[in-house]
Amino acid sequence: MNALAGSGQGVRSGAAFPAEALRAQFPALQRGGSFIHFDNAAGAQVPQLVLDAVNRHLIDHNVQRGGRYPQTRAVDAMIARARASVAAFVNARRPEEIAFGLNATSFIRLVSLAIGQTLGARNEIIITDLDHEANIATWLVLERMGARFLWWRMRSDGALHAQDLAPLLTPRTRIVACTLTSNALGSVTDVRAAADLAHAAGAEIFLDGVHYGPHGPIDVQAFDCDYLVCSGYKIFAPHMGFLWGRYEVLERLPTFREEFIPDAPPGKIEAGTFAYENVAGMDAAVGYLARLGRTLSGRPGLPDAHSLGADAQAAMTAIRGYEQRLSLETARMLRECGATVYGIDADARVGERVPTFCFNLPGILPQRVTEAAAEAGIALRDGHMYSPRLMDRLGVSRETGVVRASLVHYNTPAEVHRLGEVLARLRRSG
Ligand SMILES: Cc1ncc(COP(=O)(O)O)c(C=O)c1O
CATH class of the missing domain: 3.40.640.10 (Type I PLP-dependent aspartate aminotransferase-like (Major domain))
Known part of the structure; x- marks a missing residue:
């Protein structure tokens, strides 16, 4: 058993995770309107506090x-x-x-x-x-x-x-x-x-x-x-x-x-x-995360030097739980689109992954997928993901590589569904 595997408990408590409220703390998300950041592995947005x-x-x-x-x-x-x-x-x-x-x-x-x-x-x-x-x-x-x-x-x-x-x-x-x-x-x-x-x-x-x-x-x-x-x-x-x-x-x-x-x-x-x-x-x-952890744990006041570590750890545990829900949604959406998912895709093993998905759509170049997503206002990434040897192991070309959707705690299931619509449209049009 992987000691870092997230627990099912996290998934249940994840249902109440305040993703929408947290988005309000990220000016880039507010200014971006309906734009979807699914390229967080290449750089996440920053909250106002930062x-x-x-x-x-x-x-x-x-x-x-x-x-x-x-x-x-x-x-x-x-x-x-x-x-x-x-x-x-x-x-x-x-x-x-x-x-x-x-x-x-x-x-x-x-x-x-x-x-x-x-x-x-x-x-x-x-x-x-x-x-x-x-x-x-x-x-x-x-x-x-x-x-x-x-x-x-x-x-x-x-x-x-x-x-x-x-x-x-x-x-x-x-x-x-x-x-x-x-x-x-x-x-x-x-x-x-x-x-x-x-x-x-x-x-x-x-x-x-x-x-x-x-x-x-x-x-x-x-x-x-x-x-x-x-x-x-x-x-x-x-x-x-x-x-x-x-x-x-x-x-x-x-x-x-x-x-x-x-x-x-x-x-x-x-x-x-x-x-x-x-x-x-x-x-x-760290302060942003500690405040989140403190709020989620129902402790009054702001984090201080003594509580910072425990407060931040509480946030990260809650994030891990919520993100399992995002992983399950993303895996299901990709299955429905007929995508080839590389890596752990069984729902029962969701605790052994984070919501970072590499995939390909049959017969469609990764670059076409990311361009179609960009036109629809969604950031994805294509290529070798700075892991060319891994591409060799996966049996995909280093030049064209894979498509990656990388989600974090300010992403939502609704955004996953919007990507699903874009991928389904792309498959239908071939
Ligand atoms: C797992 C992993 N290791 C190392 C790096 C390199 O990090 P940096 O750009 O800070 O050198 C990255 C960057 O994406 C990464 O994802």
Whole structure:
């Protein structure tokens, strides 16, 4: 049983999820009218709270940190607050375990560069064919530093199974790099089972949490992972990335560091200046989620520093439940349209996926589907989903690829039905 599988309880409570009311907090959704955002995997919209935080930073505190005047001190305070918020969001043991930066890919490369310098006799790295290329190519480049690679292959159901990881682990395994949730197929990996196996072999585990971020609660202590990376733009924040690492692991990690930077996390992981305004936005995105969780749990007042983590986790649990309903609606709509769905499509396994669907319509090029949807005011995506090796596994061309509909908590069943009408029309017209 996948420990991250959502429960049926979540589906029932999802019926009362206030998606329509939440949409009012997203100016882009209000301005967009009937336009449907089903390309959230390429960037989710941001709530007003996030816009306000970014604006406030740029208007009031757009200066370098580390000085002695009020505005620069405000930047220091904002970064400290954001670090604590994001630490609470992923249930880190301490804020210093969070590093801010440009994006997820550059953090994966930072860790891979460091691991490459420490390979020794443990030179085997396990990667998967389900992952975004960002969590594959960044490791494969270590071949010239003596790394050997083993592939944890997804099964024909489009999911990674921990039983298939076990035989790949040896006393030479240095790290397992795998996705928490596929950005293409939406399948959720049982990362706790994978972490237990990796640790039993004396290896570490690196989780790509980028796609899972907006869909469910992240708990690095429950996952028992060593690293986890996320991207703000998927979690209702601007473009930025953050890396969580177990403190002792980050302490040991060799990184590039300027002479004036202390050799300790998080400074040793954060080269140069990052986009402070976007970090302020990420802090506000956690605040938005925490307010939602607090409202849904019926607790009075606004989240504070002590409740933030539990409030945000409550929101993510409710989102996970509501999104299962969206997954069921989308799967049914795609079945009715005669689409070929790649990945988990059985209703009974809805808890093992998020509402990210890759599909094709028989005899119709993916590009035609996304163009027809665009004409009808619906954003979809076509292509290889930045996972060309996965396209090979699925037996589809890397050039044309698949169609992806990626939903988040502000999407609704009514929007799914509108897409269904467009797809049905397209099939009828051939
Ligand atoms: C699962 C996954 N990993 C990594 C990335 C790369 O993230 P970034 O653009 O922040 O480098 C993405 C981007 O879509 C993704 O979906």
